[in-house]
Amino acid sequence: MNTIDLTLKIWRQKDNDSLGNFETYTLRDITTDMSFLEMLDVLNENLTKEGKEPVAFDHDCREGICGMCGAVVDGVAHGPDKEVTLCQLHMRTFNTGDTLVIEPFRSRAFPIRKDLVVDRSAFDRVIQAGGYVSINTGGTIDGNAIPISSETAELSMDAAACIGCGACVASCPNGAAMLFTSAKISQLALLPQGQPERKKRAQAMVQQMDAEGFGHCTNEKECEMVCPKGISIRNIARLNREYMKGILMGE
Amino acid sequence: MELNAKIPSGPLSEKWDTHRFQSKLVNPANRRKYKVIVVGTGLAGASASATLGELGYKVETFCISDSPRRAHSIAAQGGINAAKNYQNDGDSVERLFYDTIKGGDFRAREANVYRLAQVSGNIIDQCVAQGVPFAREYGGNLANRSFGGAQVSRTFYARGQTGQQLLLGAYSALSRQIKNGNVTMRPRKEMMELVVIDGRARGIITRDIITGEIQSHCADAVLLCTGGYGNAYFLSTNAMASNVTAAWRACKKGAGFANPSFVQIHPTCIPVHGTFQSKLTLMSESLRNDGRVWVPKDKDDQRPPSQIPEEDRDYYLENKYPSFGNLVPRDVASRNAKEQCDQGKGVGSTKLAVYLDFADAIKRDGEETIFRKYGNLFQMYEKIVDTDPMKDPMMIYPAVHYTMGGLWVDYNLMTTIPGLFALGECNFSDHGANRLGASALMQGLADGYFVISTSVGSYFGSETMAPADTTHEEFKTSEQNVADRISRLMRNSGDGPSGKVTVDEIHKELGRLLWDNCGMARNKEGLEHALSRLPDLKKEFWDNVYIPGTGSDLNQSLERAGRVADFLEFAEFMIRDALDRKESCGCHLREESQTEENEALRDDENYSYVSVWEYTGADNEPNLHKEPLVFENVTPSQRSYK
Numbered sequence: 001m002n003t004i005d006l007t008l009k010i011w012r013q014k015d016n017d018s019l020g021n022f023e024t025y026t027l028r029d030i031t032t033d034m035s036f037l038e039m040l041d042v043l044n045e046n047l048t049k050e051g052k053e054p055v056a057f058d059h060d061c062r063e064g065i066c067g068m069c070g071a072v073v074d075g076v077a078h079g080p081d082k083e084v085t086l087c088q089l090h091m092r093t094f095n096t097g098d099t100l101v102i103e104p105f106r107s108r109a110f111p112i113r114k115d116l117v118v119d120r121s122a123f124d125r126v127i128q129a130g131g132y133v134s135i136n137t138g139g140t141i142d143g144n145a146i147p148i149s150s151e152t153a154e155l156s157m158d159a160a161a162c163i164g165c166g167a168c169v170a171s172c173p174n175g176a177a178m179l180f181t182s183a184k185i186s187q188l189a190l191l192p193q194g195q196p197e198r199k200k201r202a203q204a205m206v207q208q209m210d211a212e213g214f215g216h217c218t219n220e221k222e223c224e225m226v227c228p229k230g231i232s233i234r235n236i237a238r239l240n241r242e243y244m245k246g247i248l249m250g251e
Numbered sequence: 252m253e254l255n256a257k258i259p260s261g262p263l264s265e266k267w268d269t270h271r272f273q274s275k276l277v278n279p280a281n282r283r284k285y286k287v288i289v290v291g292t293g294l295a296g297a298s299a300s301a302t303l304g305e306l307g308y309k310v311e312t313f314c315i316s317d318s319p320r321r322a323h324s325i326a327a328q329g330g331i332n333a334a335k336n337y338q339n340d341g342d343s344v345e346r347l348f349y350d351t352i353k354g355g356d357f358r359a360r361e362a363n364v365y366r367l368a369q370v371s372g373n374i375i376d377q378c379v380a381q382g383v384p385f386a387r388e389y390g391g392n393l394a395n396r397s398f399g400g401a402q403v404s405r406t407f408y409a410r411g412q413t414g415q416q417l418l419l420g421a422y423s424a425l426s427r428q429i430k431n432g433n434v435t436m437r438p439r440k441e442m443m444e445l446v447v448i449d450g451r452a453r454g455i456i457t458r459d460i461i462t463g464e465i466q467s468h469c470a471d472a473v474l475l476c477t478g479g480y481g482n483a484y485f486l487s488t489n490a491m492a493s494n495v496t497a498a499w500r501a502c503k504k505g506a507g508f509a510n511p512s513f514v515q516i517h518p519t520c521i522p523v524h525g526t527f528q529s530k531l532t533l534m535s536e537s538l539r540n541d542g543r544v545w546v547p548k549d550k551d552d553q554r555p556p557s558q559i560p561e562e563d564r565d566y567y568l569e570n571k572y573p574s575f576g577n578l579v580p581r582d583v584a585s586r587n588a589k590e591q592c593d594q595g596k597g598v599g600s601t602k603l604a605v606y607l608d609f610a611d612a613i614k615r616d617g618e619e620t621i622f623r624k625y626g627n628l629f630q631m632y633e634k635i636v637d638t639d640p641m642k643d644p645m646m647i648y649p650a651v652h653y654t655m656g657g658l659w660v661d662y663n664l665m666t667t668i669p670g671l672f673a674l675g676e677c678n679f680s681d682h683g684a685n686r687l688g689a690s691a692l693m694q695g696l697a698d699g700y701f702v703i704s705t706s707v708g709s710y711f712g713s714e715t716m717a718p719a720d721t722t723h724e725e726f727k728t729s730e731q732n733v734a735d736r737i738s739r740l741m742r743n744s745g746d747g748p749s750g751k752v753t754v755d756e757i758h759k760e761l762g763r764l765l766w767d768n769c770g771m772a773r774n775k776e777g778l779e780h781a782l783s784r785l786p787d788l789k790k791e792f793w794d795n796v797y798i799p800g801t802g803s804d805l806n807q808s809l810e811r812a813g814r815v816a817d818f819l820e821f822a823e824f825m826i827r828d829a830l831d832r833k834e835s836c837g838c839h840l841r842e843e844s845q846t847e848e849n850e851a852l853r854d855d856e857n858y859s860y861v862s863v864w865e866y867t868g869a870d871n872e873p874n875l876h877k878e879p880l881v882f883e884n885v886t887p888s889q890r891s892y893k
Binding site: 061148 | 301302305316318319320326335373375376377381382387390391393394410412415422424427430436490491492524525527529530532533635636700701704747748749753755800805
């Protein structure tokens with residue numbers, strides 16, 4: 001079993017009103033089969049036994065689908081591996097003697113709650129602004145009454161795969177939530193079910209995005225690079241078209 | 252404790268219609284006068300909140316995550332069953348009903364399961380209308396795949412992320428109601444206590460996870476949609492925060508808990524590889540379609556798998572079950588893997604794994620075909636284990652996955668506490684002693700979208716309730732109890748960690764105790780041993796647990812401690828239930844109850860009942876009540892896979 005020794009510089013911050021700072025910790029004999037979060041578990045168990053407060057970090061499913069976990073590792077959201085969340089990053093990615101700098105997802109729209117835990121409820125409010133088809137339970141037509149080509153379904157699914165982790169926002173120099181918002185808009189714009197509210201939806205969601213304090217897109221493409229689900233920035237182009245159409249053709 | 256299942260009279264296929272007609276309604280203008288609390292935002296909770304909000308009730312919904320979209324339903328991979336018969340392969344409501352009740356080894360209620368099958372089609376229509384991107388055929392129709400326990404193709408899916416897409420569908424419907432003001436969403440709040448006034452559920456006490464604040468919330472009905480208790484075993488495929496607290500708190504306030512020992516152990520998970528491990532990852536069951544399961548014949552064989560020749564391998568499933576081979580049901584596959592490892596024939600560094608080998612399939616169908624079928628799973632495996640299943644066999648081992656047991660509910664999904672309902676995995680109602688693949692998503696959404704609105708309307712329509720608010724004595728007492736419990740948890744921490752234990756250390760010990768004695772195979776001796784160990788473990792926890800930090804801010808150690816404290820109490824119910832049920836059934840083998848060929852032997856004469864446990868106080872043994880199961884439409888048969 002391979003093991004490595006590491007130095008960690010982790011952002012510690014009591015709450016959103018306090019100032020934060022980096023604390024340095026050393027960890028020995030970390031098994032390379034561990035996931036990144038299991039490595040943090042080991043650190044926290046050590047800290048607990050020393051009578052110190054463990055590092056707060058969000059996590060839940062630990063299989064890359066709930067979108068709860070995430071931190072910036074050495075400047076990259078979810079760390080150096082491609083298309084994985086932090087919980088899927090394994091310690092075999094690192095070498096003994098490495099120093100890792102671990103910070104929360106930083107953005108004006110994501111206030112820090114404690115250490116690596118941030119508040120991403122701005123995302124929920126963007127969805128509440130229009131990220132749905134307005135139908136009630138019941139009274140729907142048979143599923144096969146709406147034929148959808150398999151290509152369209154696949155494209156829509158590509159966009160729908162977003163897990164809402166916020167890595168895109170944390171990586172964007174402008175703190176934009178365009179990849180996140182465009183993923184939902186694309187999913188619905190591509191499908192027949194999304195058509196009736198298409199124009200209104202793009203307007204409402206973009207407006208909410210602005211109100212939350214997210215920045216604008218300047219085609220930096222950082223979001224696409226770190227997205228654990230490989231969401232393409234083509235969706236942002238689609239969002240822009242949807243938004244413009246909404247303005248020109250009016251609702 | 253009175254157990255009246257309130258199953259409507261009449262023929263099975265008409266019960267649901269009859270019931271809906273006979274149920275009382277609430278006039279639309281009056282609905283806004285009723286407040287409903289929903290705890291949990293998985294498939295059941297999100298769909299129930301959205302649906303009740305649409306109807307005009309005032310809904311207040313709680314979840315422990317930062318967003319309702321994080322609930323663990325999101326991790327379901329395979330799909331959702333529905334009796335649409337789109338494939339013209341002979342499917343029907345009747346057949347889905349039969350497969351589900353047979354799959355549950357005849358330990359579920361006929362009427363509930365039949366209703367589940369009846370509304371299954373509506374779920375698909377609802378989700379399609381919401382914009383859930385289900386897989387499609389080239390012609391544009393919905394695609395189906397096959398799943399275990401059925402001979403028809405009735406599983407709808409969205410790649411390997413069906414749970415995610417269905418949850419995001421329900422979450423979007425919920426988001427719309429939040430926007431409309433019908434649902435108030437309260438994330439990062441953990442339910443700590445149920446409040447019962449005059450024998451009715453009237454509210455909950457929550458702890459704010461960020462600030463530690465303890466708050467009262469009053470309502471006219473409370474819906475628990477809080478999932479299963481698989482994390483009692485410490486290691487499981489559940490998310491880290493999944494817990495039994497809400498259900499257990501309700502149980503301590505008088506709700507009966509049904510079949511707590513019915514736990515499903517999934518055969519194809521990535522094995523445990525070290526003591527640091529925090530969770531187990533499921534690999535889709537579909538792998539057994541092409542993989543061959545084996546272990547070395549000689550338990551001291553140290554050679555790498557590729558160097559072990561055919562004659563030194565034991566393909567134990569194929570040898571033991573020639574007709575089903577590697578495709579035996581989940582429980583049989585799991586049990587046999589454990590048996591091999593117990594004999595010392597396990598592989599890998601921990602010797603707690605068996606091989607799942609694709610070499611023959613690759614030889615037969617070619618690398619490309621096999622990779623196309625399982626590529627994403629192989630990559631997931633490689634990420635975690637760092638070996639390529641195309642070259643070396645996978646190593647797999649069973650893991651705790653789903654809990655069929657849950658709060659006892661009647662046909663209305665109401666628990667034994669009036670006004671308290673339980674939906675989804677949190678209740679016991681539809682899966683008997685074993686859940687079929689792709690049925691959990693179906694049940695969560697059936698309960699939330701299509702069943703609960705009738706039940707809630709009927710409850711409000713037929714009962715007059717005295718007004719109540721959070722100034723009531725019961726709220727004050729309950730708040731105080733929660734605060735006292737938190738200070739008691741923090742009590743040992745004043746003088747530092749030396750000589751103390753951590754929350755995880757106790758949780759791991761409990762998990763090990765349950766896994767060894769109350770897992771796939773159980774016997775009287777082991778269960779009695781586990782039962783006798785529990786008081787010491789509980790004492791060790793309360794006397795020695797060290798929790799850093801304070802109770803008045805974000806403290807993840809404290810959150811875990813509260814949940815582990817409840818698992819420690821709840822474990823007694825699991826073990827006592829397993830002890831009482833001296834038959835093998837569904838997911839578990841009771842070693843005293845086997846056929847001559849060492850297969851599970853069900854005992855319908857003595858155990859055709861739902862076990863319902865009543866909490867009677869910390870120092871008392873719980874009472875067992877029995878709801879007899881009546882089969883009027885199916886005849887229980889013994890399963891055989893030889």
